[in-house]
Amino acid sequence: MTMQAIGKPHSRVDGRAKVTGGARYAAEFNQPDQLYAVVVGSTVGLGRILRIDAGAVAQMPGVRAVISHLNAPRLAYQPHKGGTDPANGERLHVLQDDQVRFYGQPVAVIVADSLDHAERAAAALAVSYAGETPVVDPLDAKVQPVAPQAGRAGADRSRGDADAAFAAAPVTVEASFDMARENHTPMEPHATIAAWSGDRLTLWSKSQFVVNEQAEIAAIFGMPAANVQVICPFVGGGFGTSLRTWPHVTLAAIAARQVGRPVKLVLTRRQMFHTTGHRPRTLQRVALGATTDGRLTSLIHEGSGETSRYEQFVEALTSTSGFMYSCPNVRTRYRLLPMDTGTPTFMRGPGEASGMYAVESAIDELSYKLGIDPVELRRRNEPAIDEAEKLPFSSRSLMQCYALGAERFGWASRDPRPRAMRDGRLLIGWGVASASYPCFFSPASARVRLLADGSAEVEAASSDMGPGTYTSMTQVAAETLSLPLDKVRFSLGRSDFPATPSHGGSQTMSSVGSAVRAACLAVQAELAKRAVADRRSQLFGASIDSVEWREGRLSRKGDAAAGPSYSELVTGAGGSPVEAGASAARDAAIAKQYSMHAFGAVFVEVSVDPDLGLVRLRRAVGAYGAGRIVNPKLATSQCIGGMVGGLGMALMERTALDPRDGRPVNAHMGDYLVPVNLDVPHLEAHFVEEQDPHVNPLGVKGLGEVALVGMAPAIANAVFHATGKRVRELPIRIENLLDV
Amino acid sequence: MPEETSHIPPAAAAFPPVSRREVLQATAGAVALAALPGGAADSAAAAEAGAAAGHSLRITVNGHAHELAIDPRQSILDVLRERLNLTGTKKGCNQGACGACTILLNGQRVNACLTLAAMHDGAEITTIEGVAQGEALHPLQAAFIEHDGFQCGYCTGGQIMSGLGCIAEGHAGSPAEIKAWMSGNICRCGAYPGIVAAIAQANKAVRS
Amino acid sequence: MIPFTLQKVLTEAEAIAAAGQGGRYIAGGTTLIDLMREEVERPEKLVDINALPIKHIRAEGGDLVIGALARMSEVAAHPETQRLQPLIAETLVEGASPQLRNVASIGGNLLQRCRCPFFRMLDAGCNKRAPGTGCSAIEGLNGGHAILGTSDQCAATHPSDLAVALIALDATMRVTGPGYERSFPVDELFRLPGTTPHLEHTLRPGELIAEIRVPGGPHARRARYLKVRDRSSYEFAVVSAAAALHVEGGIVRDARIACGGVGTRPWRMRAVERALIGKAPDRAAFEAAARQATEGVKPLSGNHYKVELLPRTIVRALEMAGEVA
Incomplete structure (x- = not known):
């Protein structure tokens, strides 16, 4: 039997748990004697707390504690910077002073014996403030843009003389874009159950990065990391909002310590819009210069994004502009707009999604100006190498993506003229855009145990917010060990498992997958070492180099006879599980040799009702060059999910802030619109064959981000094709299209 | 009082009850107003004592x-x-x-x-x-796995219960009908095509 | 949510007596419970009226008669609704979600509170929730707010789709009070905000909606509802229009039009109706008539687009109605 676990469309190994209600999320680990905590958020957008009338509330039924800066413990807040924390600035220190930095900032937490009692008390708590007017609008003249202090992603870059080339170009496009703030809005609200046992703390907590949450909470409380355990086997959607450890986790731990009992704290849906990050609103300007035959001579991309006063959130807003197109003169500039808001955070396709919305829209504008098909325009400017880094791509299949996508979509039959395609009274538009996202590979580790029954247990901290980590890691282990899938049990979501990087940035498959593979090879090596040293083994005395694993059996090289199985070897060695751990990391030399990215091409069809301003997506085809596809079924779901996310970005999602106090006005799932079932038409995801030996040992590139990135500009471009009107803000809504 | 009230959210203005409100002058000339959400903690406390039963x-x-x-x-x-x-x-x-x-x-x-x-x-x-009968999944549950009608799984229970309702109501006759009658269940991961396929398949299974 | 007591009643008399002692009726509760959780609503006593025998849906003569406790889903699916008043069925299905429609009652639908976000946020001024605290929307974000029937105190739209259809169809309602019954047009249920935006309807204390009656007529079959919104479903109307036409001999004899999403109450478009009478039911006539809809509009900073969208929505709804075979 030859095992082929990788590349097969296996159903999710955790599918049964999820369809029977058996998968347990953070808030579902109810503890004995558990109390309930509810956060009270600031009702001013800037200022100082004057008074908290805790006394009246403390007397209310069931209330066990009212904790604010007045009585909260002074916490250590030792320095800590996880990979998902901004490099510059200092995180919010919750309940440590009387300052209000943004609307909704936690100012108190109530603990009570029931959720109803806690909610009632939270609503009744009187807090008075010295309020000031916050600055929350990026267009406000009081906003002082700053250059990001550090980090390559935020640095201004330039090659050639883009401004001179733009001035000299025979054909130019110059346009500005405004993309709304978005909130991740996962289905599962942030939740933490905190339980202290002496000086040890256990947190059942929604997290995409359990080892960082462990380290951060340990730093905040000034305790050894080994005394903090974070558990999170399932994440009910994250999209980035659970990458950082937000203040509510600390609040839950404070509350549990204060009352001496386990405490459950779940944010309300409204609070999900206050303190758990958001995709920053961005303002961008793109200027393109081209020859009349469509060769780019200048690409200028300037952008700015919201950040808080206390941290610099930097995302990859302009980073793709250096390598997507062949162009001798490129200049990018990125600024941050510090305002009185909570710190933004990574949201699916962070930076790339916003930045490529602007650039891919501008390229589309250029295609009309030139009279060149937008796919052809991209082909004419396809670079041979990464011209920003002056490195070859480890692989780049963008043109193959365009070819495949165009064929599946039927792009050739497009009438290029705006407003030329119709269906009855509806205007039909076809649009296209490129997508790209880097191939990250961060150090990761994993552990494998082979049991006497011949099965394997595999562990890594990691997370599975939906892409299918449980399944794909099971496949990697099964393939590496030549075991059937049901002989492998993969566990994740515990901070005492081997450390892994954040479950974000499309790096789980590459990083954790490589670690799982390495650990499987390590446990095989360990078992082989034992076998050749074991007098009872038929392989006793063989040199370690003379044996090899073939389909889960250890044999002498060249000996066709099947050797002992895992079960026989483990049993023969006494029956105790044989365990090995291993780590994986990118070879630093490789990173200096290649530019590594996933690419995609997205084709969409929209209809626009010109009378009513209604845009509806009618179909979409995405083609992706994302390296090896470990599980086509799950990869397809991941891409379709990304397209749906991009649909939301294009046509619905917008967190609106009240300029007077910075409150998110539509902090409600009925008002912050995301696509519903009826909004989603037939969507196709296709993968081009791509073998990339450089990105990581598995040859995978990651899909989560690139799947979303091209969707919004493709839709915006299709809206132009349908209507002849270029809307340069997202989301595009009814009110934008009543004049078409 | 040299108040600049224009920047104060009208929010804070005339409630909670005046007795609980404070108007204070901050050092830099900013205006302070108390905002007591809900108000009336005192009367509520009395009411709650009686409702504990x-x-x-x-x-x-x-x-x-x-x-x-x-x-x-x-x-x-x-x-x-x-x-x-x-x-x-x-x-x-x-x-x-x-x-x-x-x-x-x-x-x-x-x-x-x-x-x-x-x-x-x-x-x-x-x-x-x-929904399952012991170890045996309901056809709709099995179809959700087969068609990968979920990613994170958090909406899945609600989707399946809603799907059972949708089928029982007779609103699962076509993909278009399923989409309309399943639009009360948001899936932020965007697994809608799989959800529709699963319900369509289970509808056939249940009705045959 | 503040604590409350719950009393289940079995008769209308019992219900009215309980209301007389300060009770607040609850049927499906989809609005009330939501707002109680936000502490926007703070009833101390709930009167559960779900056991009252007012769940009927039937034809009486040519009228469709609907008990106030009939559920949205039941009314929408009922053969008599589909036979006599397909507009009611269509309108109901465009509202909320299947789950909510299984629970929400017809009476409660008419009395649902507004969706203005400031109404729901206790730390925002709102004259409707807390009279005298100012309106946060009029000088703030108001893209979803009303352009008709506003005052300087409130601009929240009425969220019900059903009410739009009922007003277009000249439905009446019967209410039961302490020792009496009275009937009146549904149109008279809704108040304008004026200086008292917290008073939304004309029911007297303790009155219970018993029944809705939708008169039949030649217009009833040629009737459609159009709900314009950015999301295809599960969103309140940006603008909506119910349109019913009686066309005979190629001429509009009767027209009933009402709109949602634009008014502080469901808005009957009588001037548009008048402009249609005697005209051929074509797009030109519809467009000319629909121009009447925006007379007297008072757009706010963020909702000028509704002035443009309103007549277009009416035109499309009329076209849809005109296409009904």
């Missing part, structure tokens, strides 16, 4: 009878999750705006978050935990 509730969940004393404020969702430890029914928004809490209440799909348990004494409730 609790309400007796008998419900049948997935065929099992339960009798328990509840706070009349508790939704069926909170009773399931916090009292009966049946956590397959999810709290997504607690506002009737997402569908993650969908259960069958006396055979009909409803949002458990907007349903006061105390108003449903004697009710028969089916949650996602009660």
Whole structure:
């Protein structure tokens, strides 16, 4: 039997748990004697707390504690910077002073014996403030843009003389874009159950990065990391909002310590819009210069994004502009707009999604100006190498993506003229855009145990917010060990498992997958070492180099006879599980040799009702060059999910802030619109064959981000094709299209 | 008083009751106003002392009878999750705006978050935990796995309960109909095409 | 949510007596429980009226008669609704979600509170929730707010789709009070905000909606509802229009039009109706008539687009109605 676990469309190994209600999320680990905590958020957008009338509330039924800066413990807040924390600035220190930095900032937490009692008390708590007017609008003249202090992603870059080339170009496009703030809005609200046992703390907590949450909470409380355990086997959607450890986790731990009992704290849906990050609103300007035959001579991309006063959130807003197109003169500039808001955070396709919305829209504008098909325009400017880094791509299949996508979509039959395609009274538009996202590979580790029954247990901290980590890691282990899938049990979501990087940035498959593979090879090596040293083994005395694993059996090289199985070897060695751990990391030399990215091409069809301003997506085809596809079924779901996310970005999602106090006005799932079932038409995801030996040992590139990135500009471009009107803000809504 | 009131959210203006309100002058000339959400903690405290007694509730969940004393404020969702430890029914928004809490209440799909348990004494409730027959998955559950009608899984219980309702109501006749009648269940991961395919398949299986 | 007591009643008399002692009726509760959780609503006593025998749906003569406790889903699916008043069925299905429609009652639908976000946020001024605290929307974000029937105190739209259809169809309602019954047009249920935006309807204390009656007529079959919104479903109307036409001999004899999403109450478009009478039912006539809809509009900073969208929505709804075979 030859095992082929990788590349097969296996159903999710955790599918049964999820369809029977058996998968347990953070808030579902109810503890004995558990109390309930509810956060009270600031009702001013800037200022100082004057008074908290805790006394009246403390007397209310069931209330066990009212904790604010007045009585909260002074916490250590030792320095800590996880990979998902901004490099510059200092995180919010919750309940440590009387300052209000943004609307909704936690100012108190109530603990009570029931959720109803806690909610009632939270609503009744009187807090008075010295309020000031916050600055929350990026267009406000009081906003002082700053250059990001550090980090390559935020640095201004330039090659050639883009401004001179733009001035000299025979054909130019110059346009500005405004993309709304978005909130991740996962289905599962942030939740933490905190339980202290002496000086040890256990947190059942929604997290995409359990080892960082462990380290951060340990730093905040000034305790050894080994005394903090974070558990999170399932994440009910994250999209980035659970990458950082937000203040509510600390609040839950404070509350549990204060009352001496386990405490459950779940944010309300409204609070999900206050303190758990958001995709920053961005303002961008793109200027393109081209020859009349469509060769780019200048690409200028300037952008700015919201950040808080206390941290610099930097995302990859302009980073793709250096390598997507062949162009001798490129200049990018990125600024941050510090305002009185909570710190933004990574949201699916962070930076790339916003930045490529602007650039891919501008390229589309250029295609009309030139009279060149937008796919052809991209082909004419396809670079041979990464011209920003002056490195070859480890692989780049963008043109193959365009070819495949165009064929599946039927792009050739497009009438290029705006407003030329119709269906009855509806205007039909076809649009296209490129997508790209880097191939990250961060150090990761994993552990494998082979049991006497011949099965394997595999562990890594990691997370599975939906892409299918449980399944794909099971496949990697099964393939590496030549075991059937049901002989492998993969566990994740515990901070005492081997450390892994954040479950974000499309790096789980590459990083954790490589670690799982390495650990499987390590446990095989360990078992082989034992076998050749074991007098009872038929392989006793063989040199370690003379044996090899073939389909889960250890044999002498060249000996066709099947050797002992895992079960026989483990049993023969006494029956105790044989365990090995291993780590994986990118070879630093490789990173200096290649530019590594996933690419995609997205084709969409929209209809626009010109009378009513209604845009509806009618179909979409995405083609992706994302390296090896470990599980086509799950990869397809991941891409379709990304397209749906991009649909939301294009046509619905917008967190609106009240300029007077910075409150998110539509902090409600009925008002912050995301696509519903009826909004989603037939969507196709296709993968081009791509073998990339450089990105990581598995040859995978990651899909989560690139799947979303091209969707919004493709839709915006299709809206132009349908209507002849270029809307340069997202989301595009009814009110934008009543004049078409 | 040299107040600049224009920047104050009208919000803070005339409530809570004046007796609880403070108007203070901050050092830099900024205006301070108290905002007491809800107000009237004093009268509420008195009322709550009297309401501590609790309400007796008998419900049948997935065929099992339960009798328990509840706070009349508790939704069926909170009773399931916090009292009966049946956590397959999810709290997504607690506002009737997402569908993650969908259960069958006396055979009909409803949002458990907007349903006061105390108003449903004697009710028969089916949650996602009660759909499979022992080890045997319901055809709709199996179809969700087959068509990968989920990613993170948090909306899935609600989707399946809603899908069962959709099929029972006769609204699963075509993909278009399923989409319209499943639009009360948000899936942020965007697994809608798989959800539609799963319900269409199960509808055929159930009706054949 | 503040604590409350719950009383289940079995008769209308019992219900009215309980209301007389300060009770607040609850049927489906999809609005009330939501707002109680936000502490926007703070009833101390709930009167559960779900056991009252007013769940009927039937034809009486040519009228469709609907008990106030009939559920949205039941009314939408009922053969008599589909036979006599397909507009009611269509309108109901466009509202909320299947789960909510299984629970929400017809009476409660008419009395649902507004969706203005400031109404729901206790730390925002709102004259409707807390009279005298100012309106946060009029000088703030108001893209979803009303352009008709506003005052300087409130601009929240009425969210019900059903009410739009009922007003277009000249439905009446019967209410039961302490020792009496009275009937009146549904149109008279809704108040304008004026200086008292917290008073939304004309029911007297303790009155219970018993029944809705939708008169039949030649217009009833040629009737459609159009709900314009950015999301295809599960969203309140940006603008909506119910349109019913009686066309005979190629001429509009009767027209009933009402709109949602634009008014502080469901808005009957009588001037548009008048402009249609005697005209051929074509797009030109519809467009000319629909121009009447925006007379007297008072757009706010963020909702000028509704002035443009309103007549277009009416035109499309009329076209849809005109296409009904």
